[in-house]
Amino acid sequence: MQTINQNRWNDSDFKTVLSIFEEISSIPRCSKNEEQIAAWLEKFGKERGFETKRDHCNNILIQVPASPGMENLPAVILQAHTDMVCEKETGSPHSFVTDGISLRYFEENNISYLTADQTTLGADNGIGMAYMLAIAASADISHPPLELLFTTDEEIGLTGAQGMDPDFISGNYLINLDSEEEGVVIVGCAGGTQIGFKRLIDVENACAGDNLEETDCDATLMPYNIVVSGLLGGHSGTDIHIGRGNANLILIQFFKRLAERYTQNTIKLIKIKGGTAANTIPRRAELSFVTDIPAENLKTEAADYAALISSVPSFNDPNMAVEVAVADFSNVQKSNLKSFSAKNTERILNFLIAIPNGVFEMSASIPDLVLTSGNLAIIKTRSNEEYFKGAEKETESSDLDIYTEKSKRELEIIYSLRSGNDLRLKEKIKEMMALSEKYHYNFEITHTYSPWEPDFNSVFLKNCAEIYQKTFGKEIQIQAIHAGLECGVFHRTFSGIKMVSIGPDITGAHTPDETLNLDAAEKVWIYLKEILKSFPNAEG
Structure with missing residues (x-):
């Protein structure tokens, strides 16, 4: 696996995100084959002393206590899915059942990218998982009480989210990390x-x-x-x-x-x-x-x-x-x-x-x-x-x-x-x-799931947009997408929950051309940390 110049990143914590993503990529995790990644996540949480549970769908919840001084804030759910679409080039010897993903870093026009060798990369949604775990692993990132929710089988029909018991999570604010364009916040999706x-x-x-x-x-x-x-x-x-x-x-x-x-x-x-x-x-x-x-x-x-x-x-x-x-x-x-x-x-x-x-x-x-x-x-x-x-x-x-x-x-x-x-x-x-x-x-x-119809007047959305403006000096775009997000399931199951979805630039998703823009991924990481740090101002 090609290494990358670690001095490139402006945010030193982002190196942890990449390291965790590499470890995630070593674990086979096609849809319907998520036992290994679920066990790994469960071990990750328990080894750090976090309250961790797994349900009958292999959904994992890791509860991370608040940073000092933020204990009385409402809990925030960070959410990503554990499975990936498993596509490969014709003739590739790769086995998605036994082999990890072979990663390749490269630069083009002074922008850093990550892709895979003849297979899908799994940045959808492995990078979201890596963000969540990097926050949990750090003692220096300020945040309110967190519920890290890892759902299964999203790519087949969001069945992990649909099979989850209503009392599995308790937070009223949710940040989904499964979007694929930096500088955009998603507030609606297709069913x-x-x-x-x-x-x-x-x-x-x-x-x-x-x-x-x-x-x-x-x-x-x-x-x-x-x-x-x-x-x-x-x-x-x-x-x-x-x-x-x-x-x-x-x-x-x-x-x-x-x-x-x-x-x-x-x-x-x-x-x-x-x-x-x-x-x-x-x-x-x-x-x-x-x-x-x-x-x-x-x-x-x-x-x-x-x-x-x-x-x-x-x-x-x-x-x-x-x-x-x-x-x-x-x-x-x-x-x-x-x-x-x-x-x-x-x-x-x-x-x-x-x-x-x-x-x-x-x-x-x-x-x-x-x-x-x-x-x-x-x-x-x-x-x-x-x-x-x-x-x-x-x-x-x-x-x-x-x-x-x-x-x-x-x-x-x-x-x-x-x-x-x-x-x-x-x-x-x-x-x-x-x-x-x-x-x-x-x-x-099979696998029917509801749309998440957008609420452009959400105060939570407005405050998240203001944090982006303050952090990067420009407005974030507010959009709905023609793809399924688990937010549609959560919107139906938890009627009062306030949600947004963010993520880095991922091109070629669901194909062997899948590529993650690492510069964009770093910006999303910085933005996520600012939302959590500023959460008293992000409530809506």
Whole structure:
């Protein structure tokens, strides 16, 4: 791991923040895999003599006594989440189950940055955790009584916050440290839900023609792969409006275009796989199919379609590629290669193309804020055998199990909805339910969470803004965001709680390009300390 010049930092305490972040980064902590980080946090608190507790969701609360003279002030909750989005570059050998994150420091234009080697960095929300622990570890930072709240599973559906008992915390003021832009204080966020569409669909011999008799695949129906790659991806909330391509959508649209242009040819889907996380714009998607369309035509169509997509002025993914190549199923007997029928392929395409994606509505009251959006996050096929085994994940071998003797294959779609308005969110959920009924798919709602509708007149907000002005000599921006924060859950559960959210500049969140601006991170650290030091003047 590359070291950094520790003399660079104006605030000497910030070195402690970085040291703690490095230690956090050594602990695997993907969503649903947070036992290790929870145990580490629990040990951190207890070893320092702080009252520390863990609940059934692995949420951790560390209670830090007030600095001398501040004992009678109300408690302040500092809050961050322990999990991270685990994305890596194609071909990376990194294991998120066993390996820590490999960090890399660098400077550009005299600004210090931190990123990771071929994986997400986990600054979302590891840097927030590091701020909290650095305050707890210091005897020199003035603060009122603190409740350090570390919540689990935020990235999947804020389930740690939603599963927390109402008496787990007691403070009436909360500073969330999960925002991603320095100089901005967040006072509102989107709510959201994750939707699952599933259906078991008949498969047949891939080489069968319209009369269901075997034909010679080598002579008529050839297997091909289509791969959409090179996309930047991004956060499905904050990046949904900036022109990032959705690999699943591009793949489906191209496949649909082939079907419409070659109506006299046979096209039969074998399998499809795209996207890795519900809260990430998918960067890569691929499918296999058999067809009698000539290979030269397929490659020309792919090149033409890639050029067409790239020519759209709002498209912001310069390295996108759409490629077609002959699939290698040489180890499979032709009679065992299974696909959906041509009719079922058409029905699958019609359903996938009907699922809306992207920005649906902008806020009428807040400039440039997305109000409602949808993200076609994950598409995958799974064999009948896997389905009935209840497999949670596809392994490399099961992913290739497309020549099973079983007669059905499951198609699963994971879709995320967001809205800053609770009524609009419920309306869109009903629309998705109606869509599933129309196409006869099973419909499941998971991980629903409420929006945090902004209160721009909060006295707590006003006083935090004044502290920023006094500290840095300029005004802080007050915004709402189109991403889910746990503040939405807290706002619903604790109606009287006063909240703000702050954080440093993080770019490329939820992708292997995730980068933390360390100069901005230092400013947020200084600002947080000033809020706590000045808390008698920050109450509202």
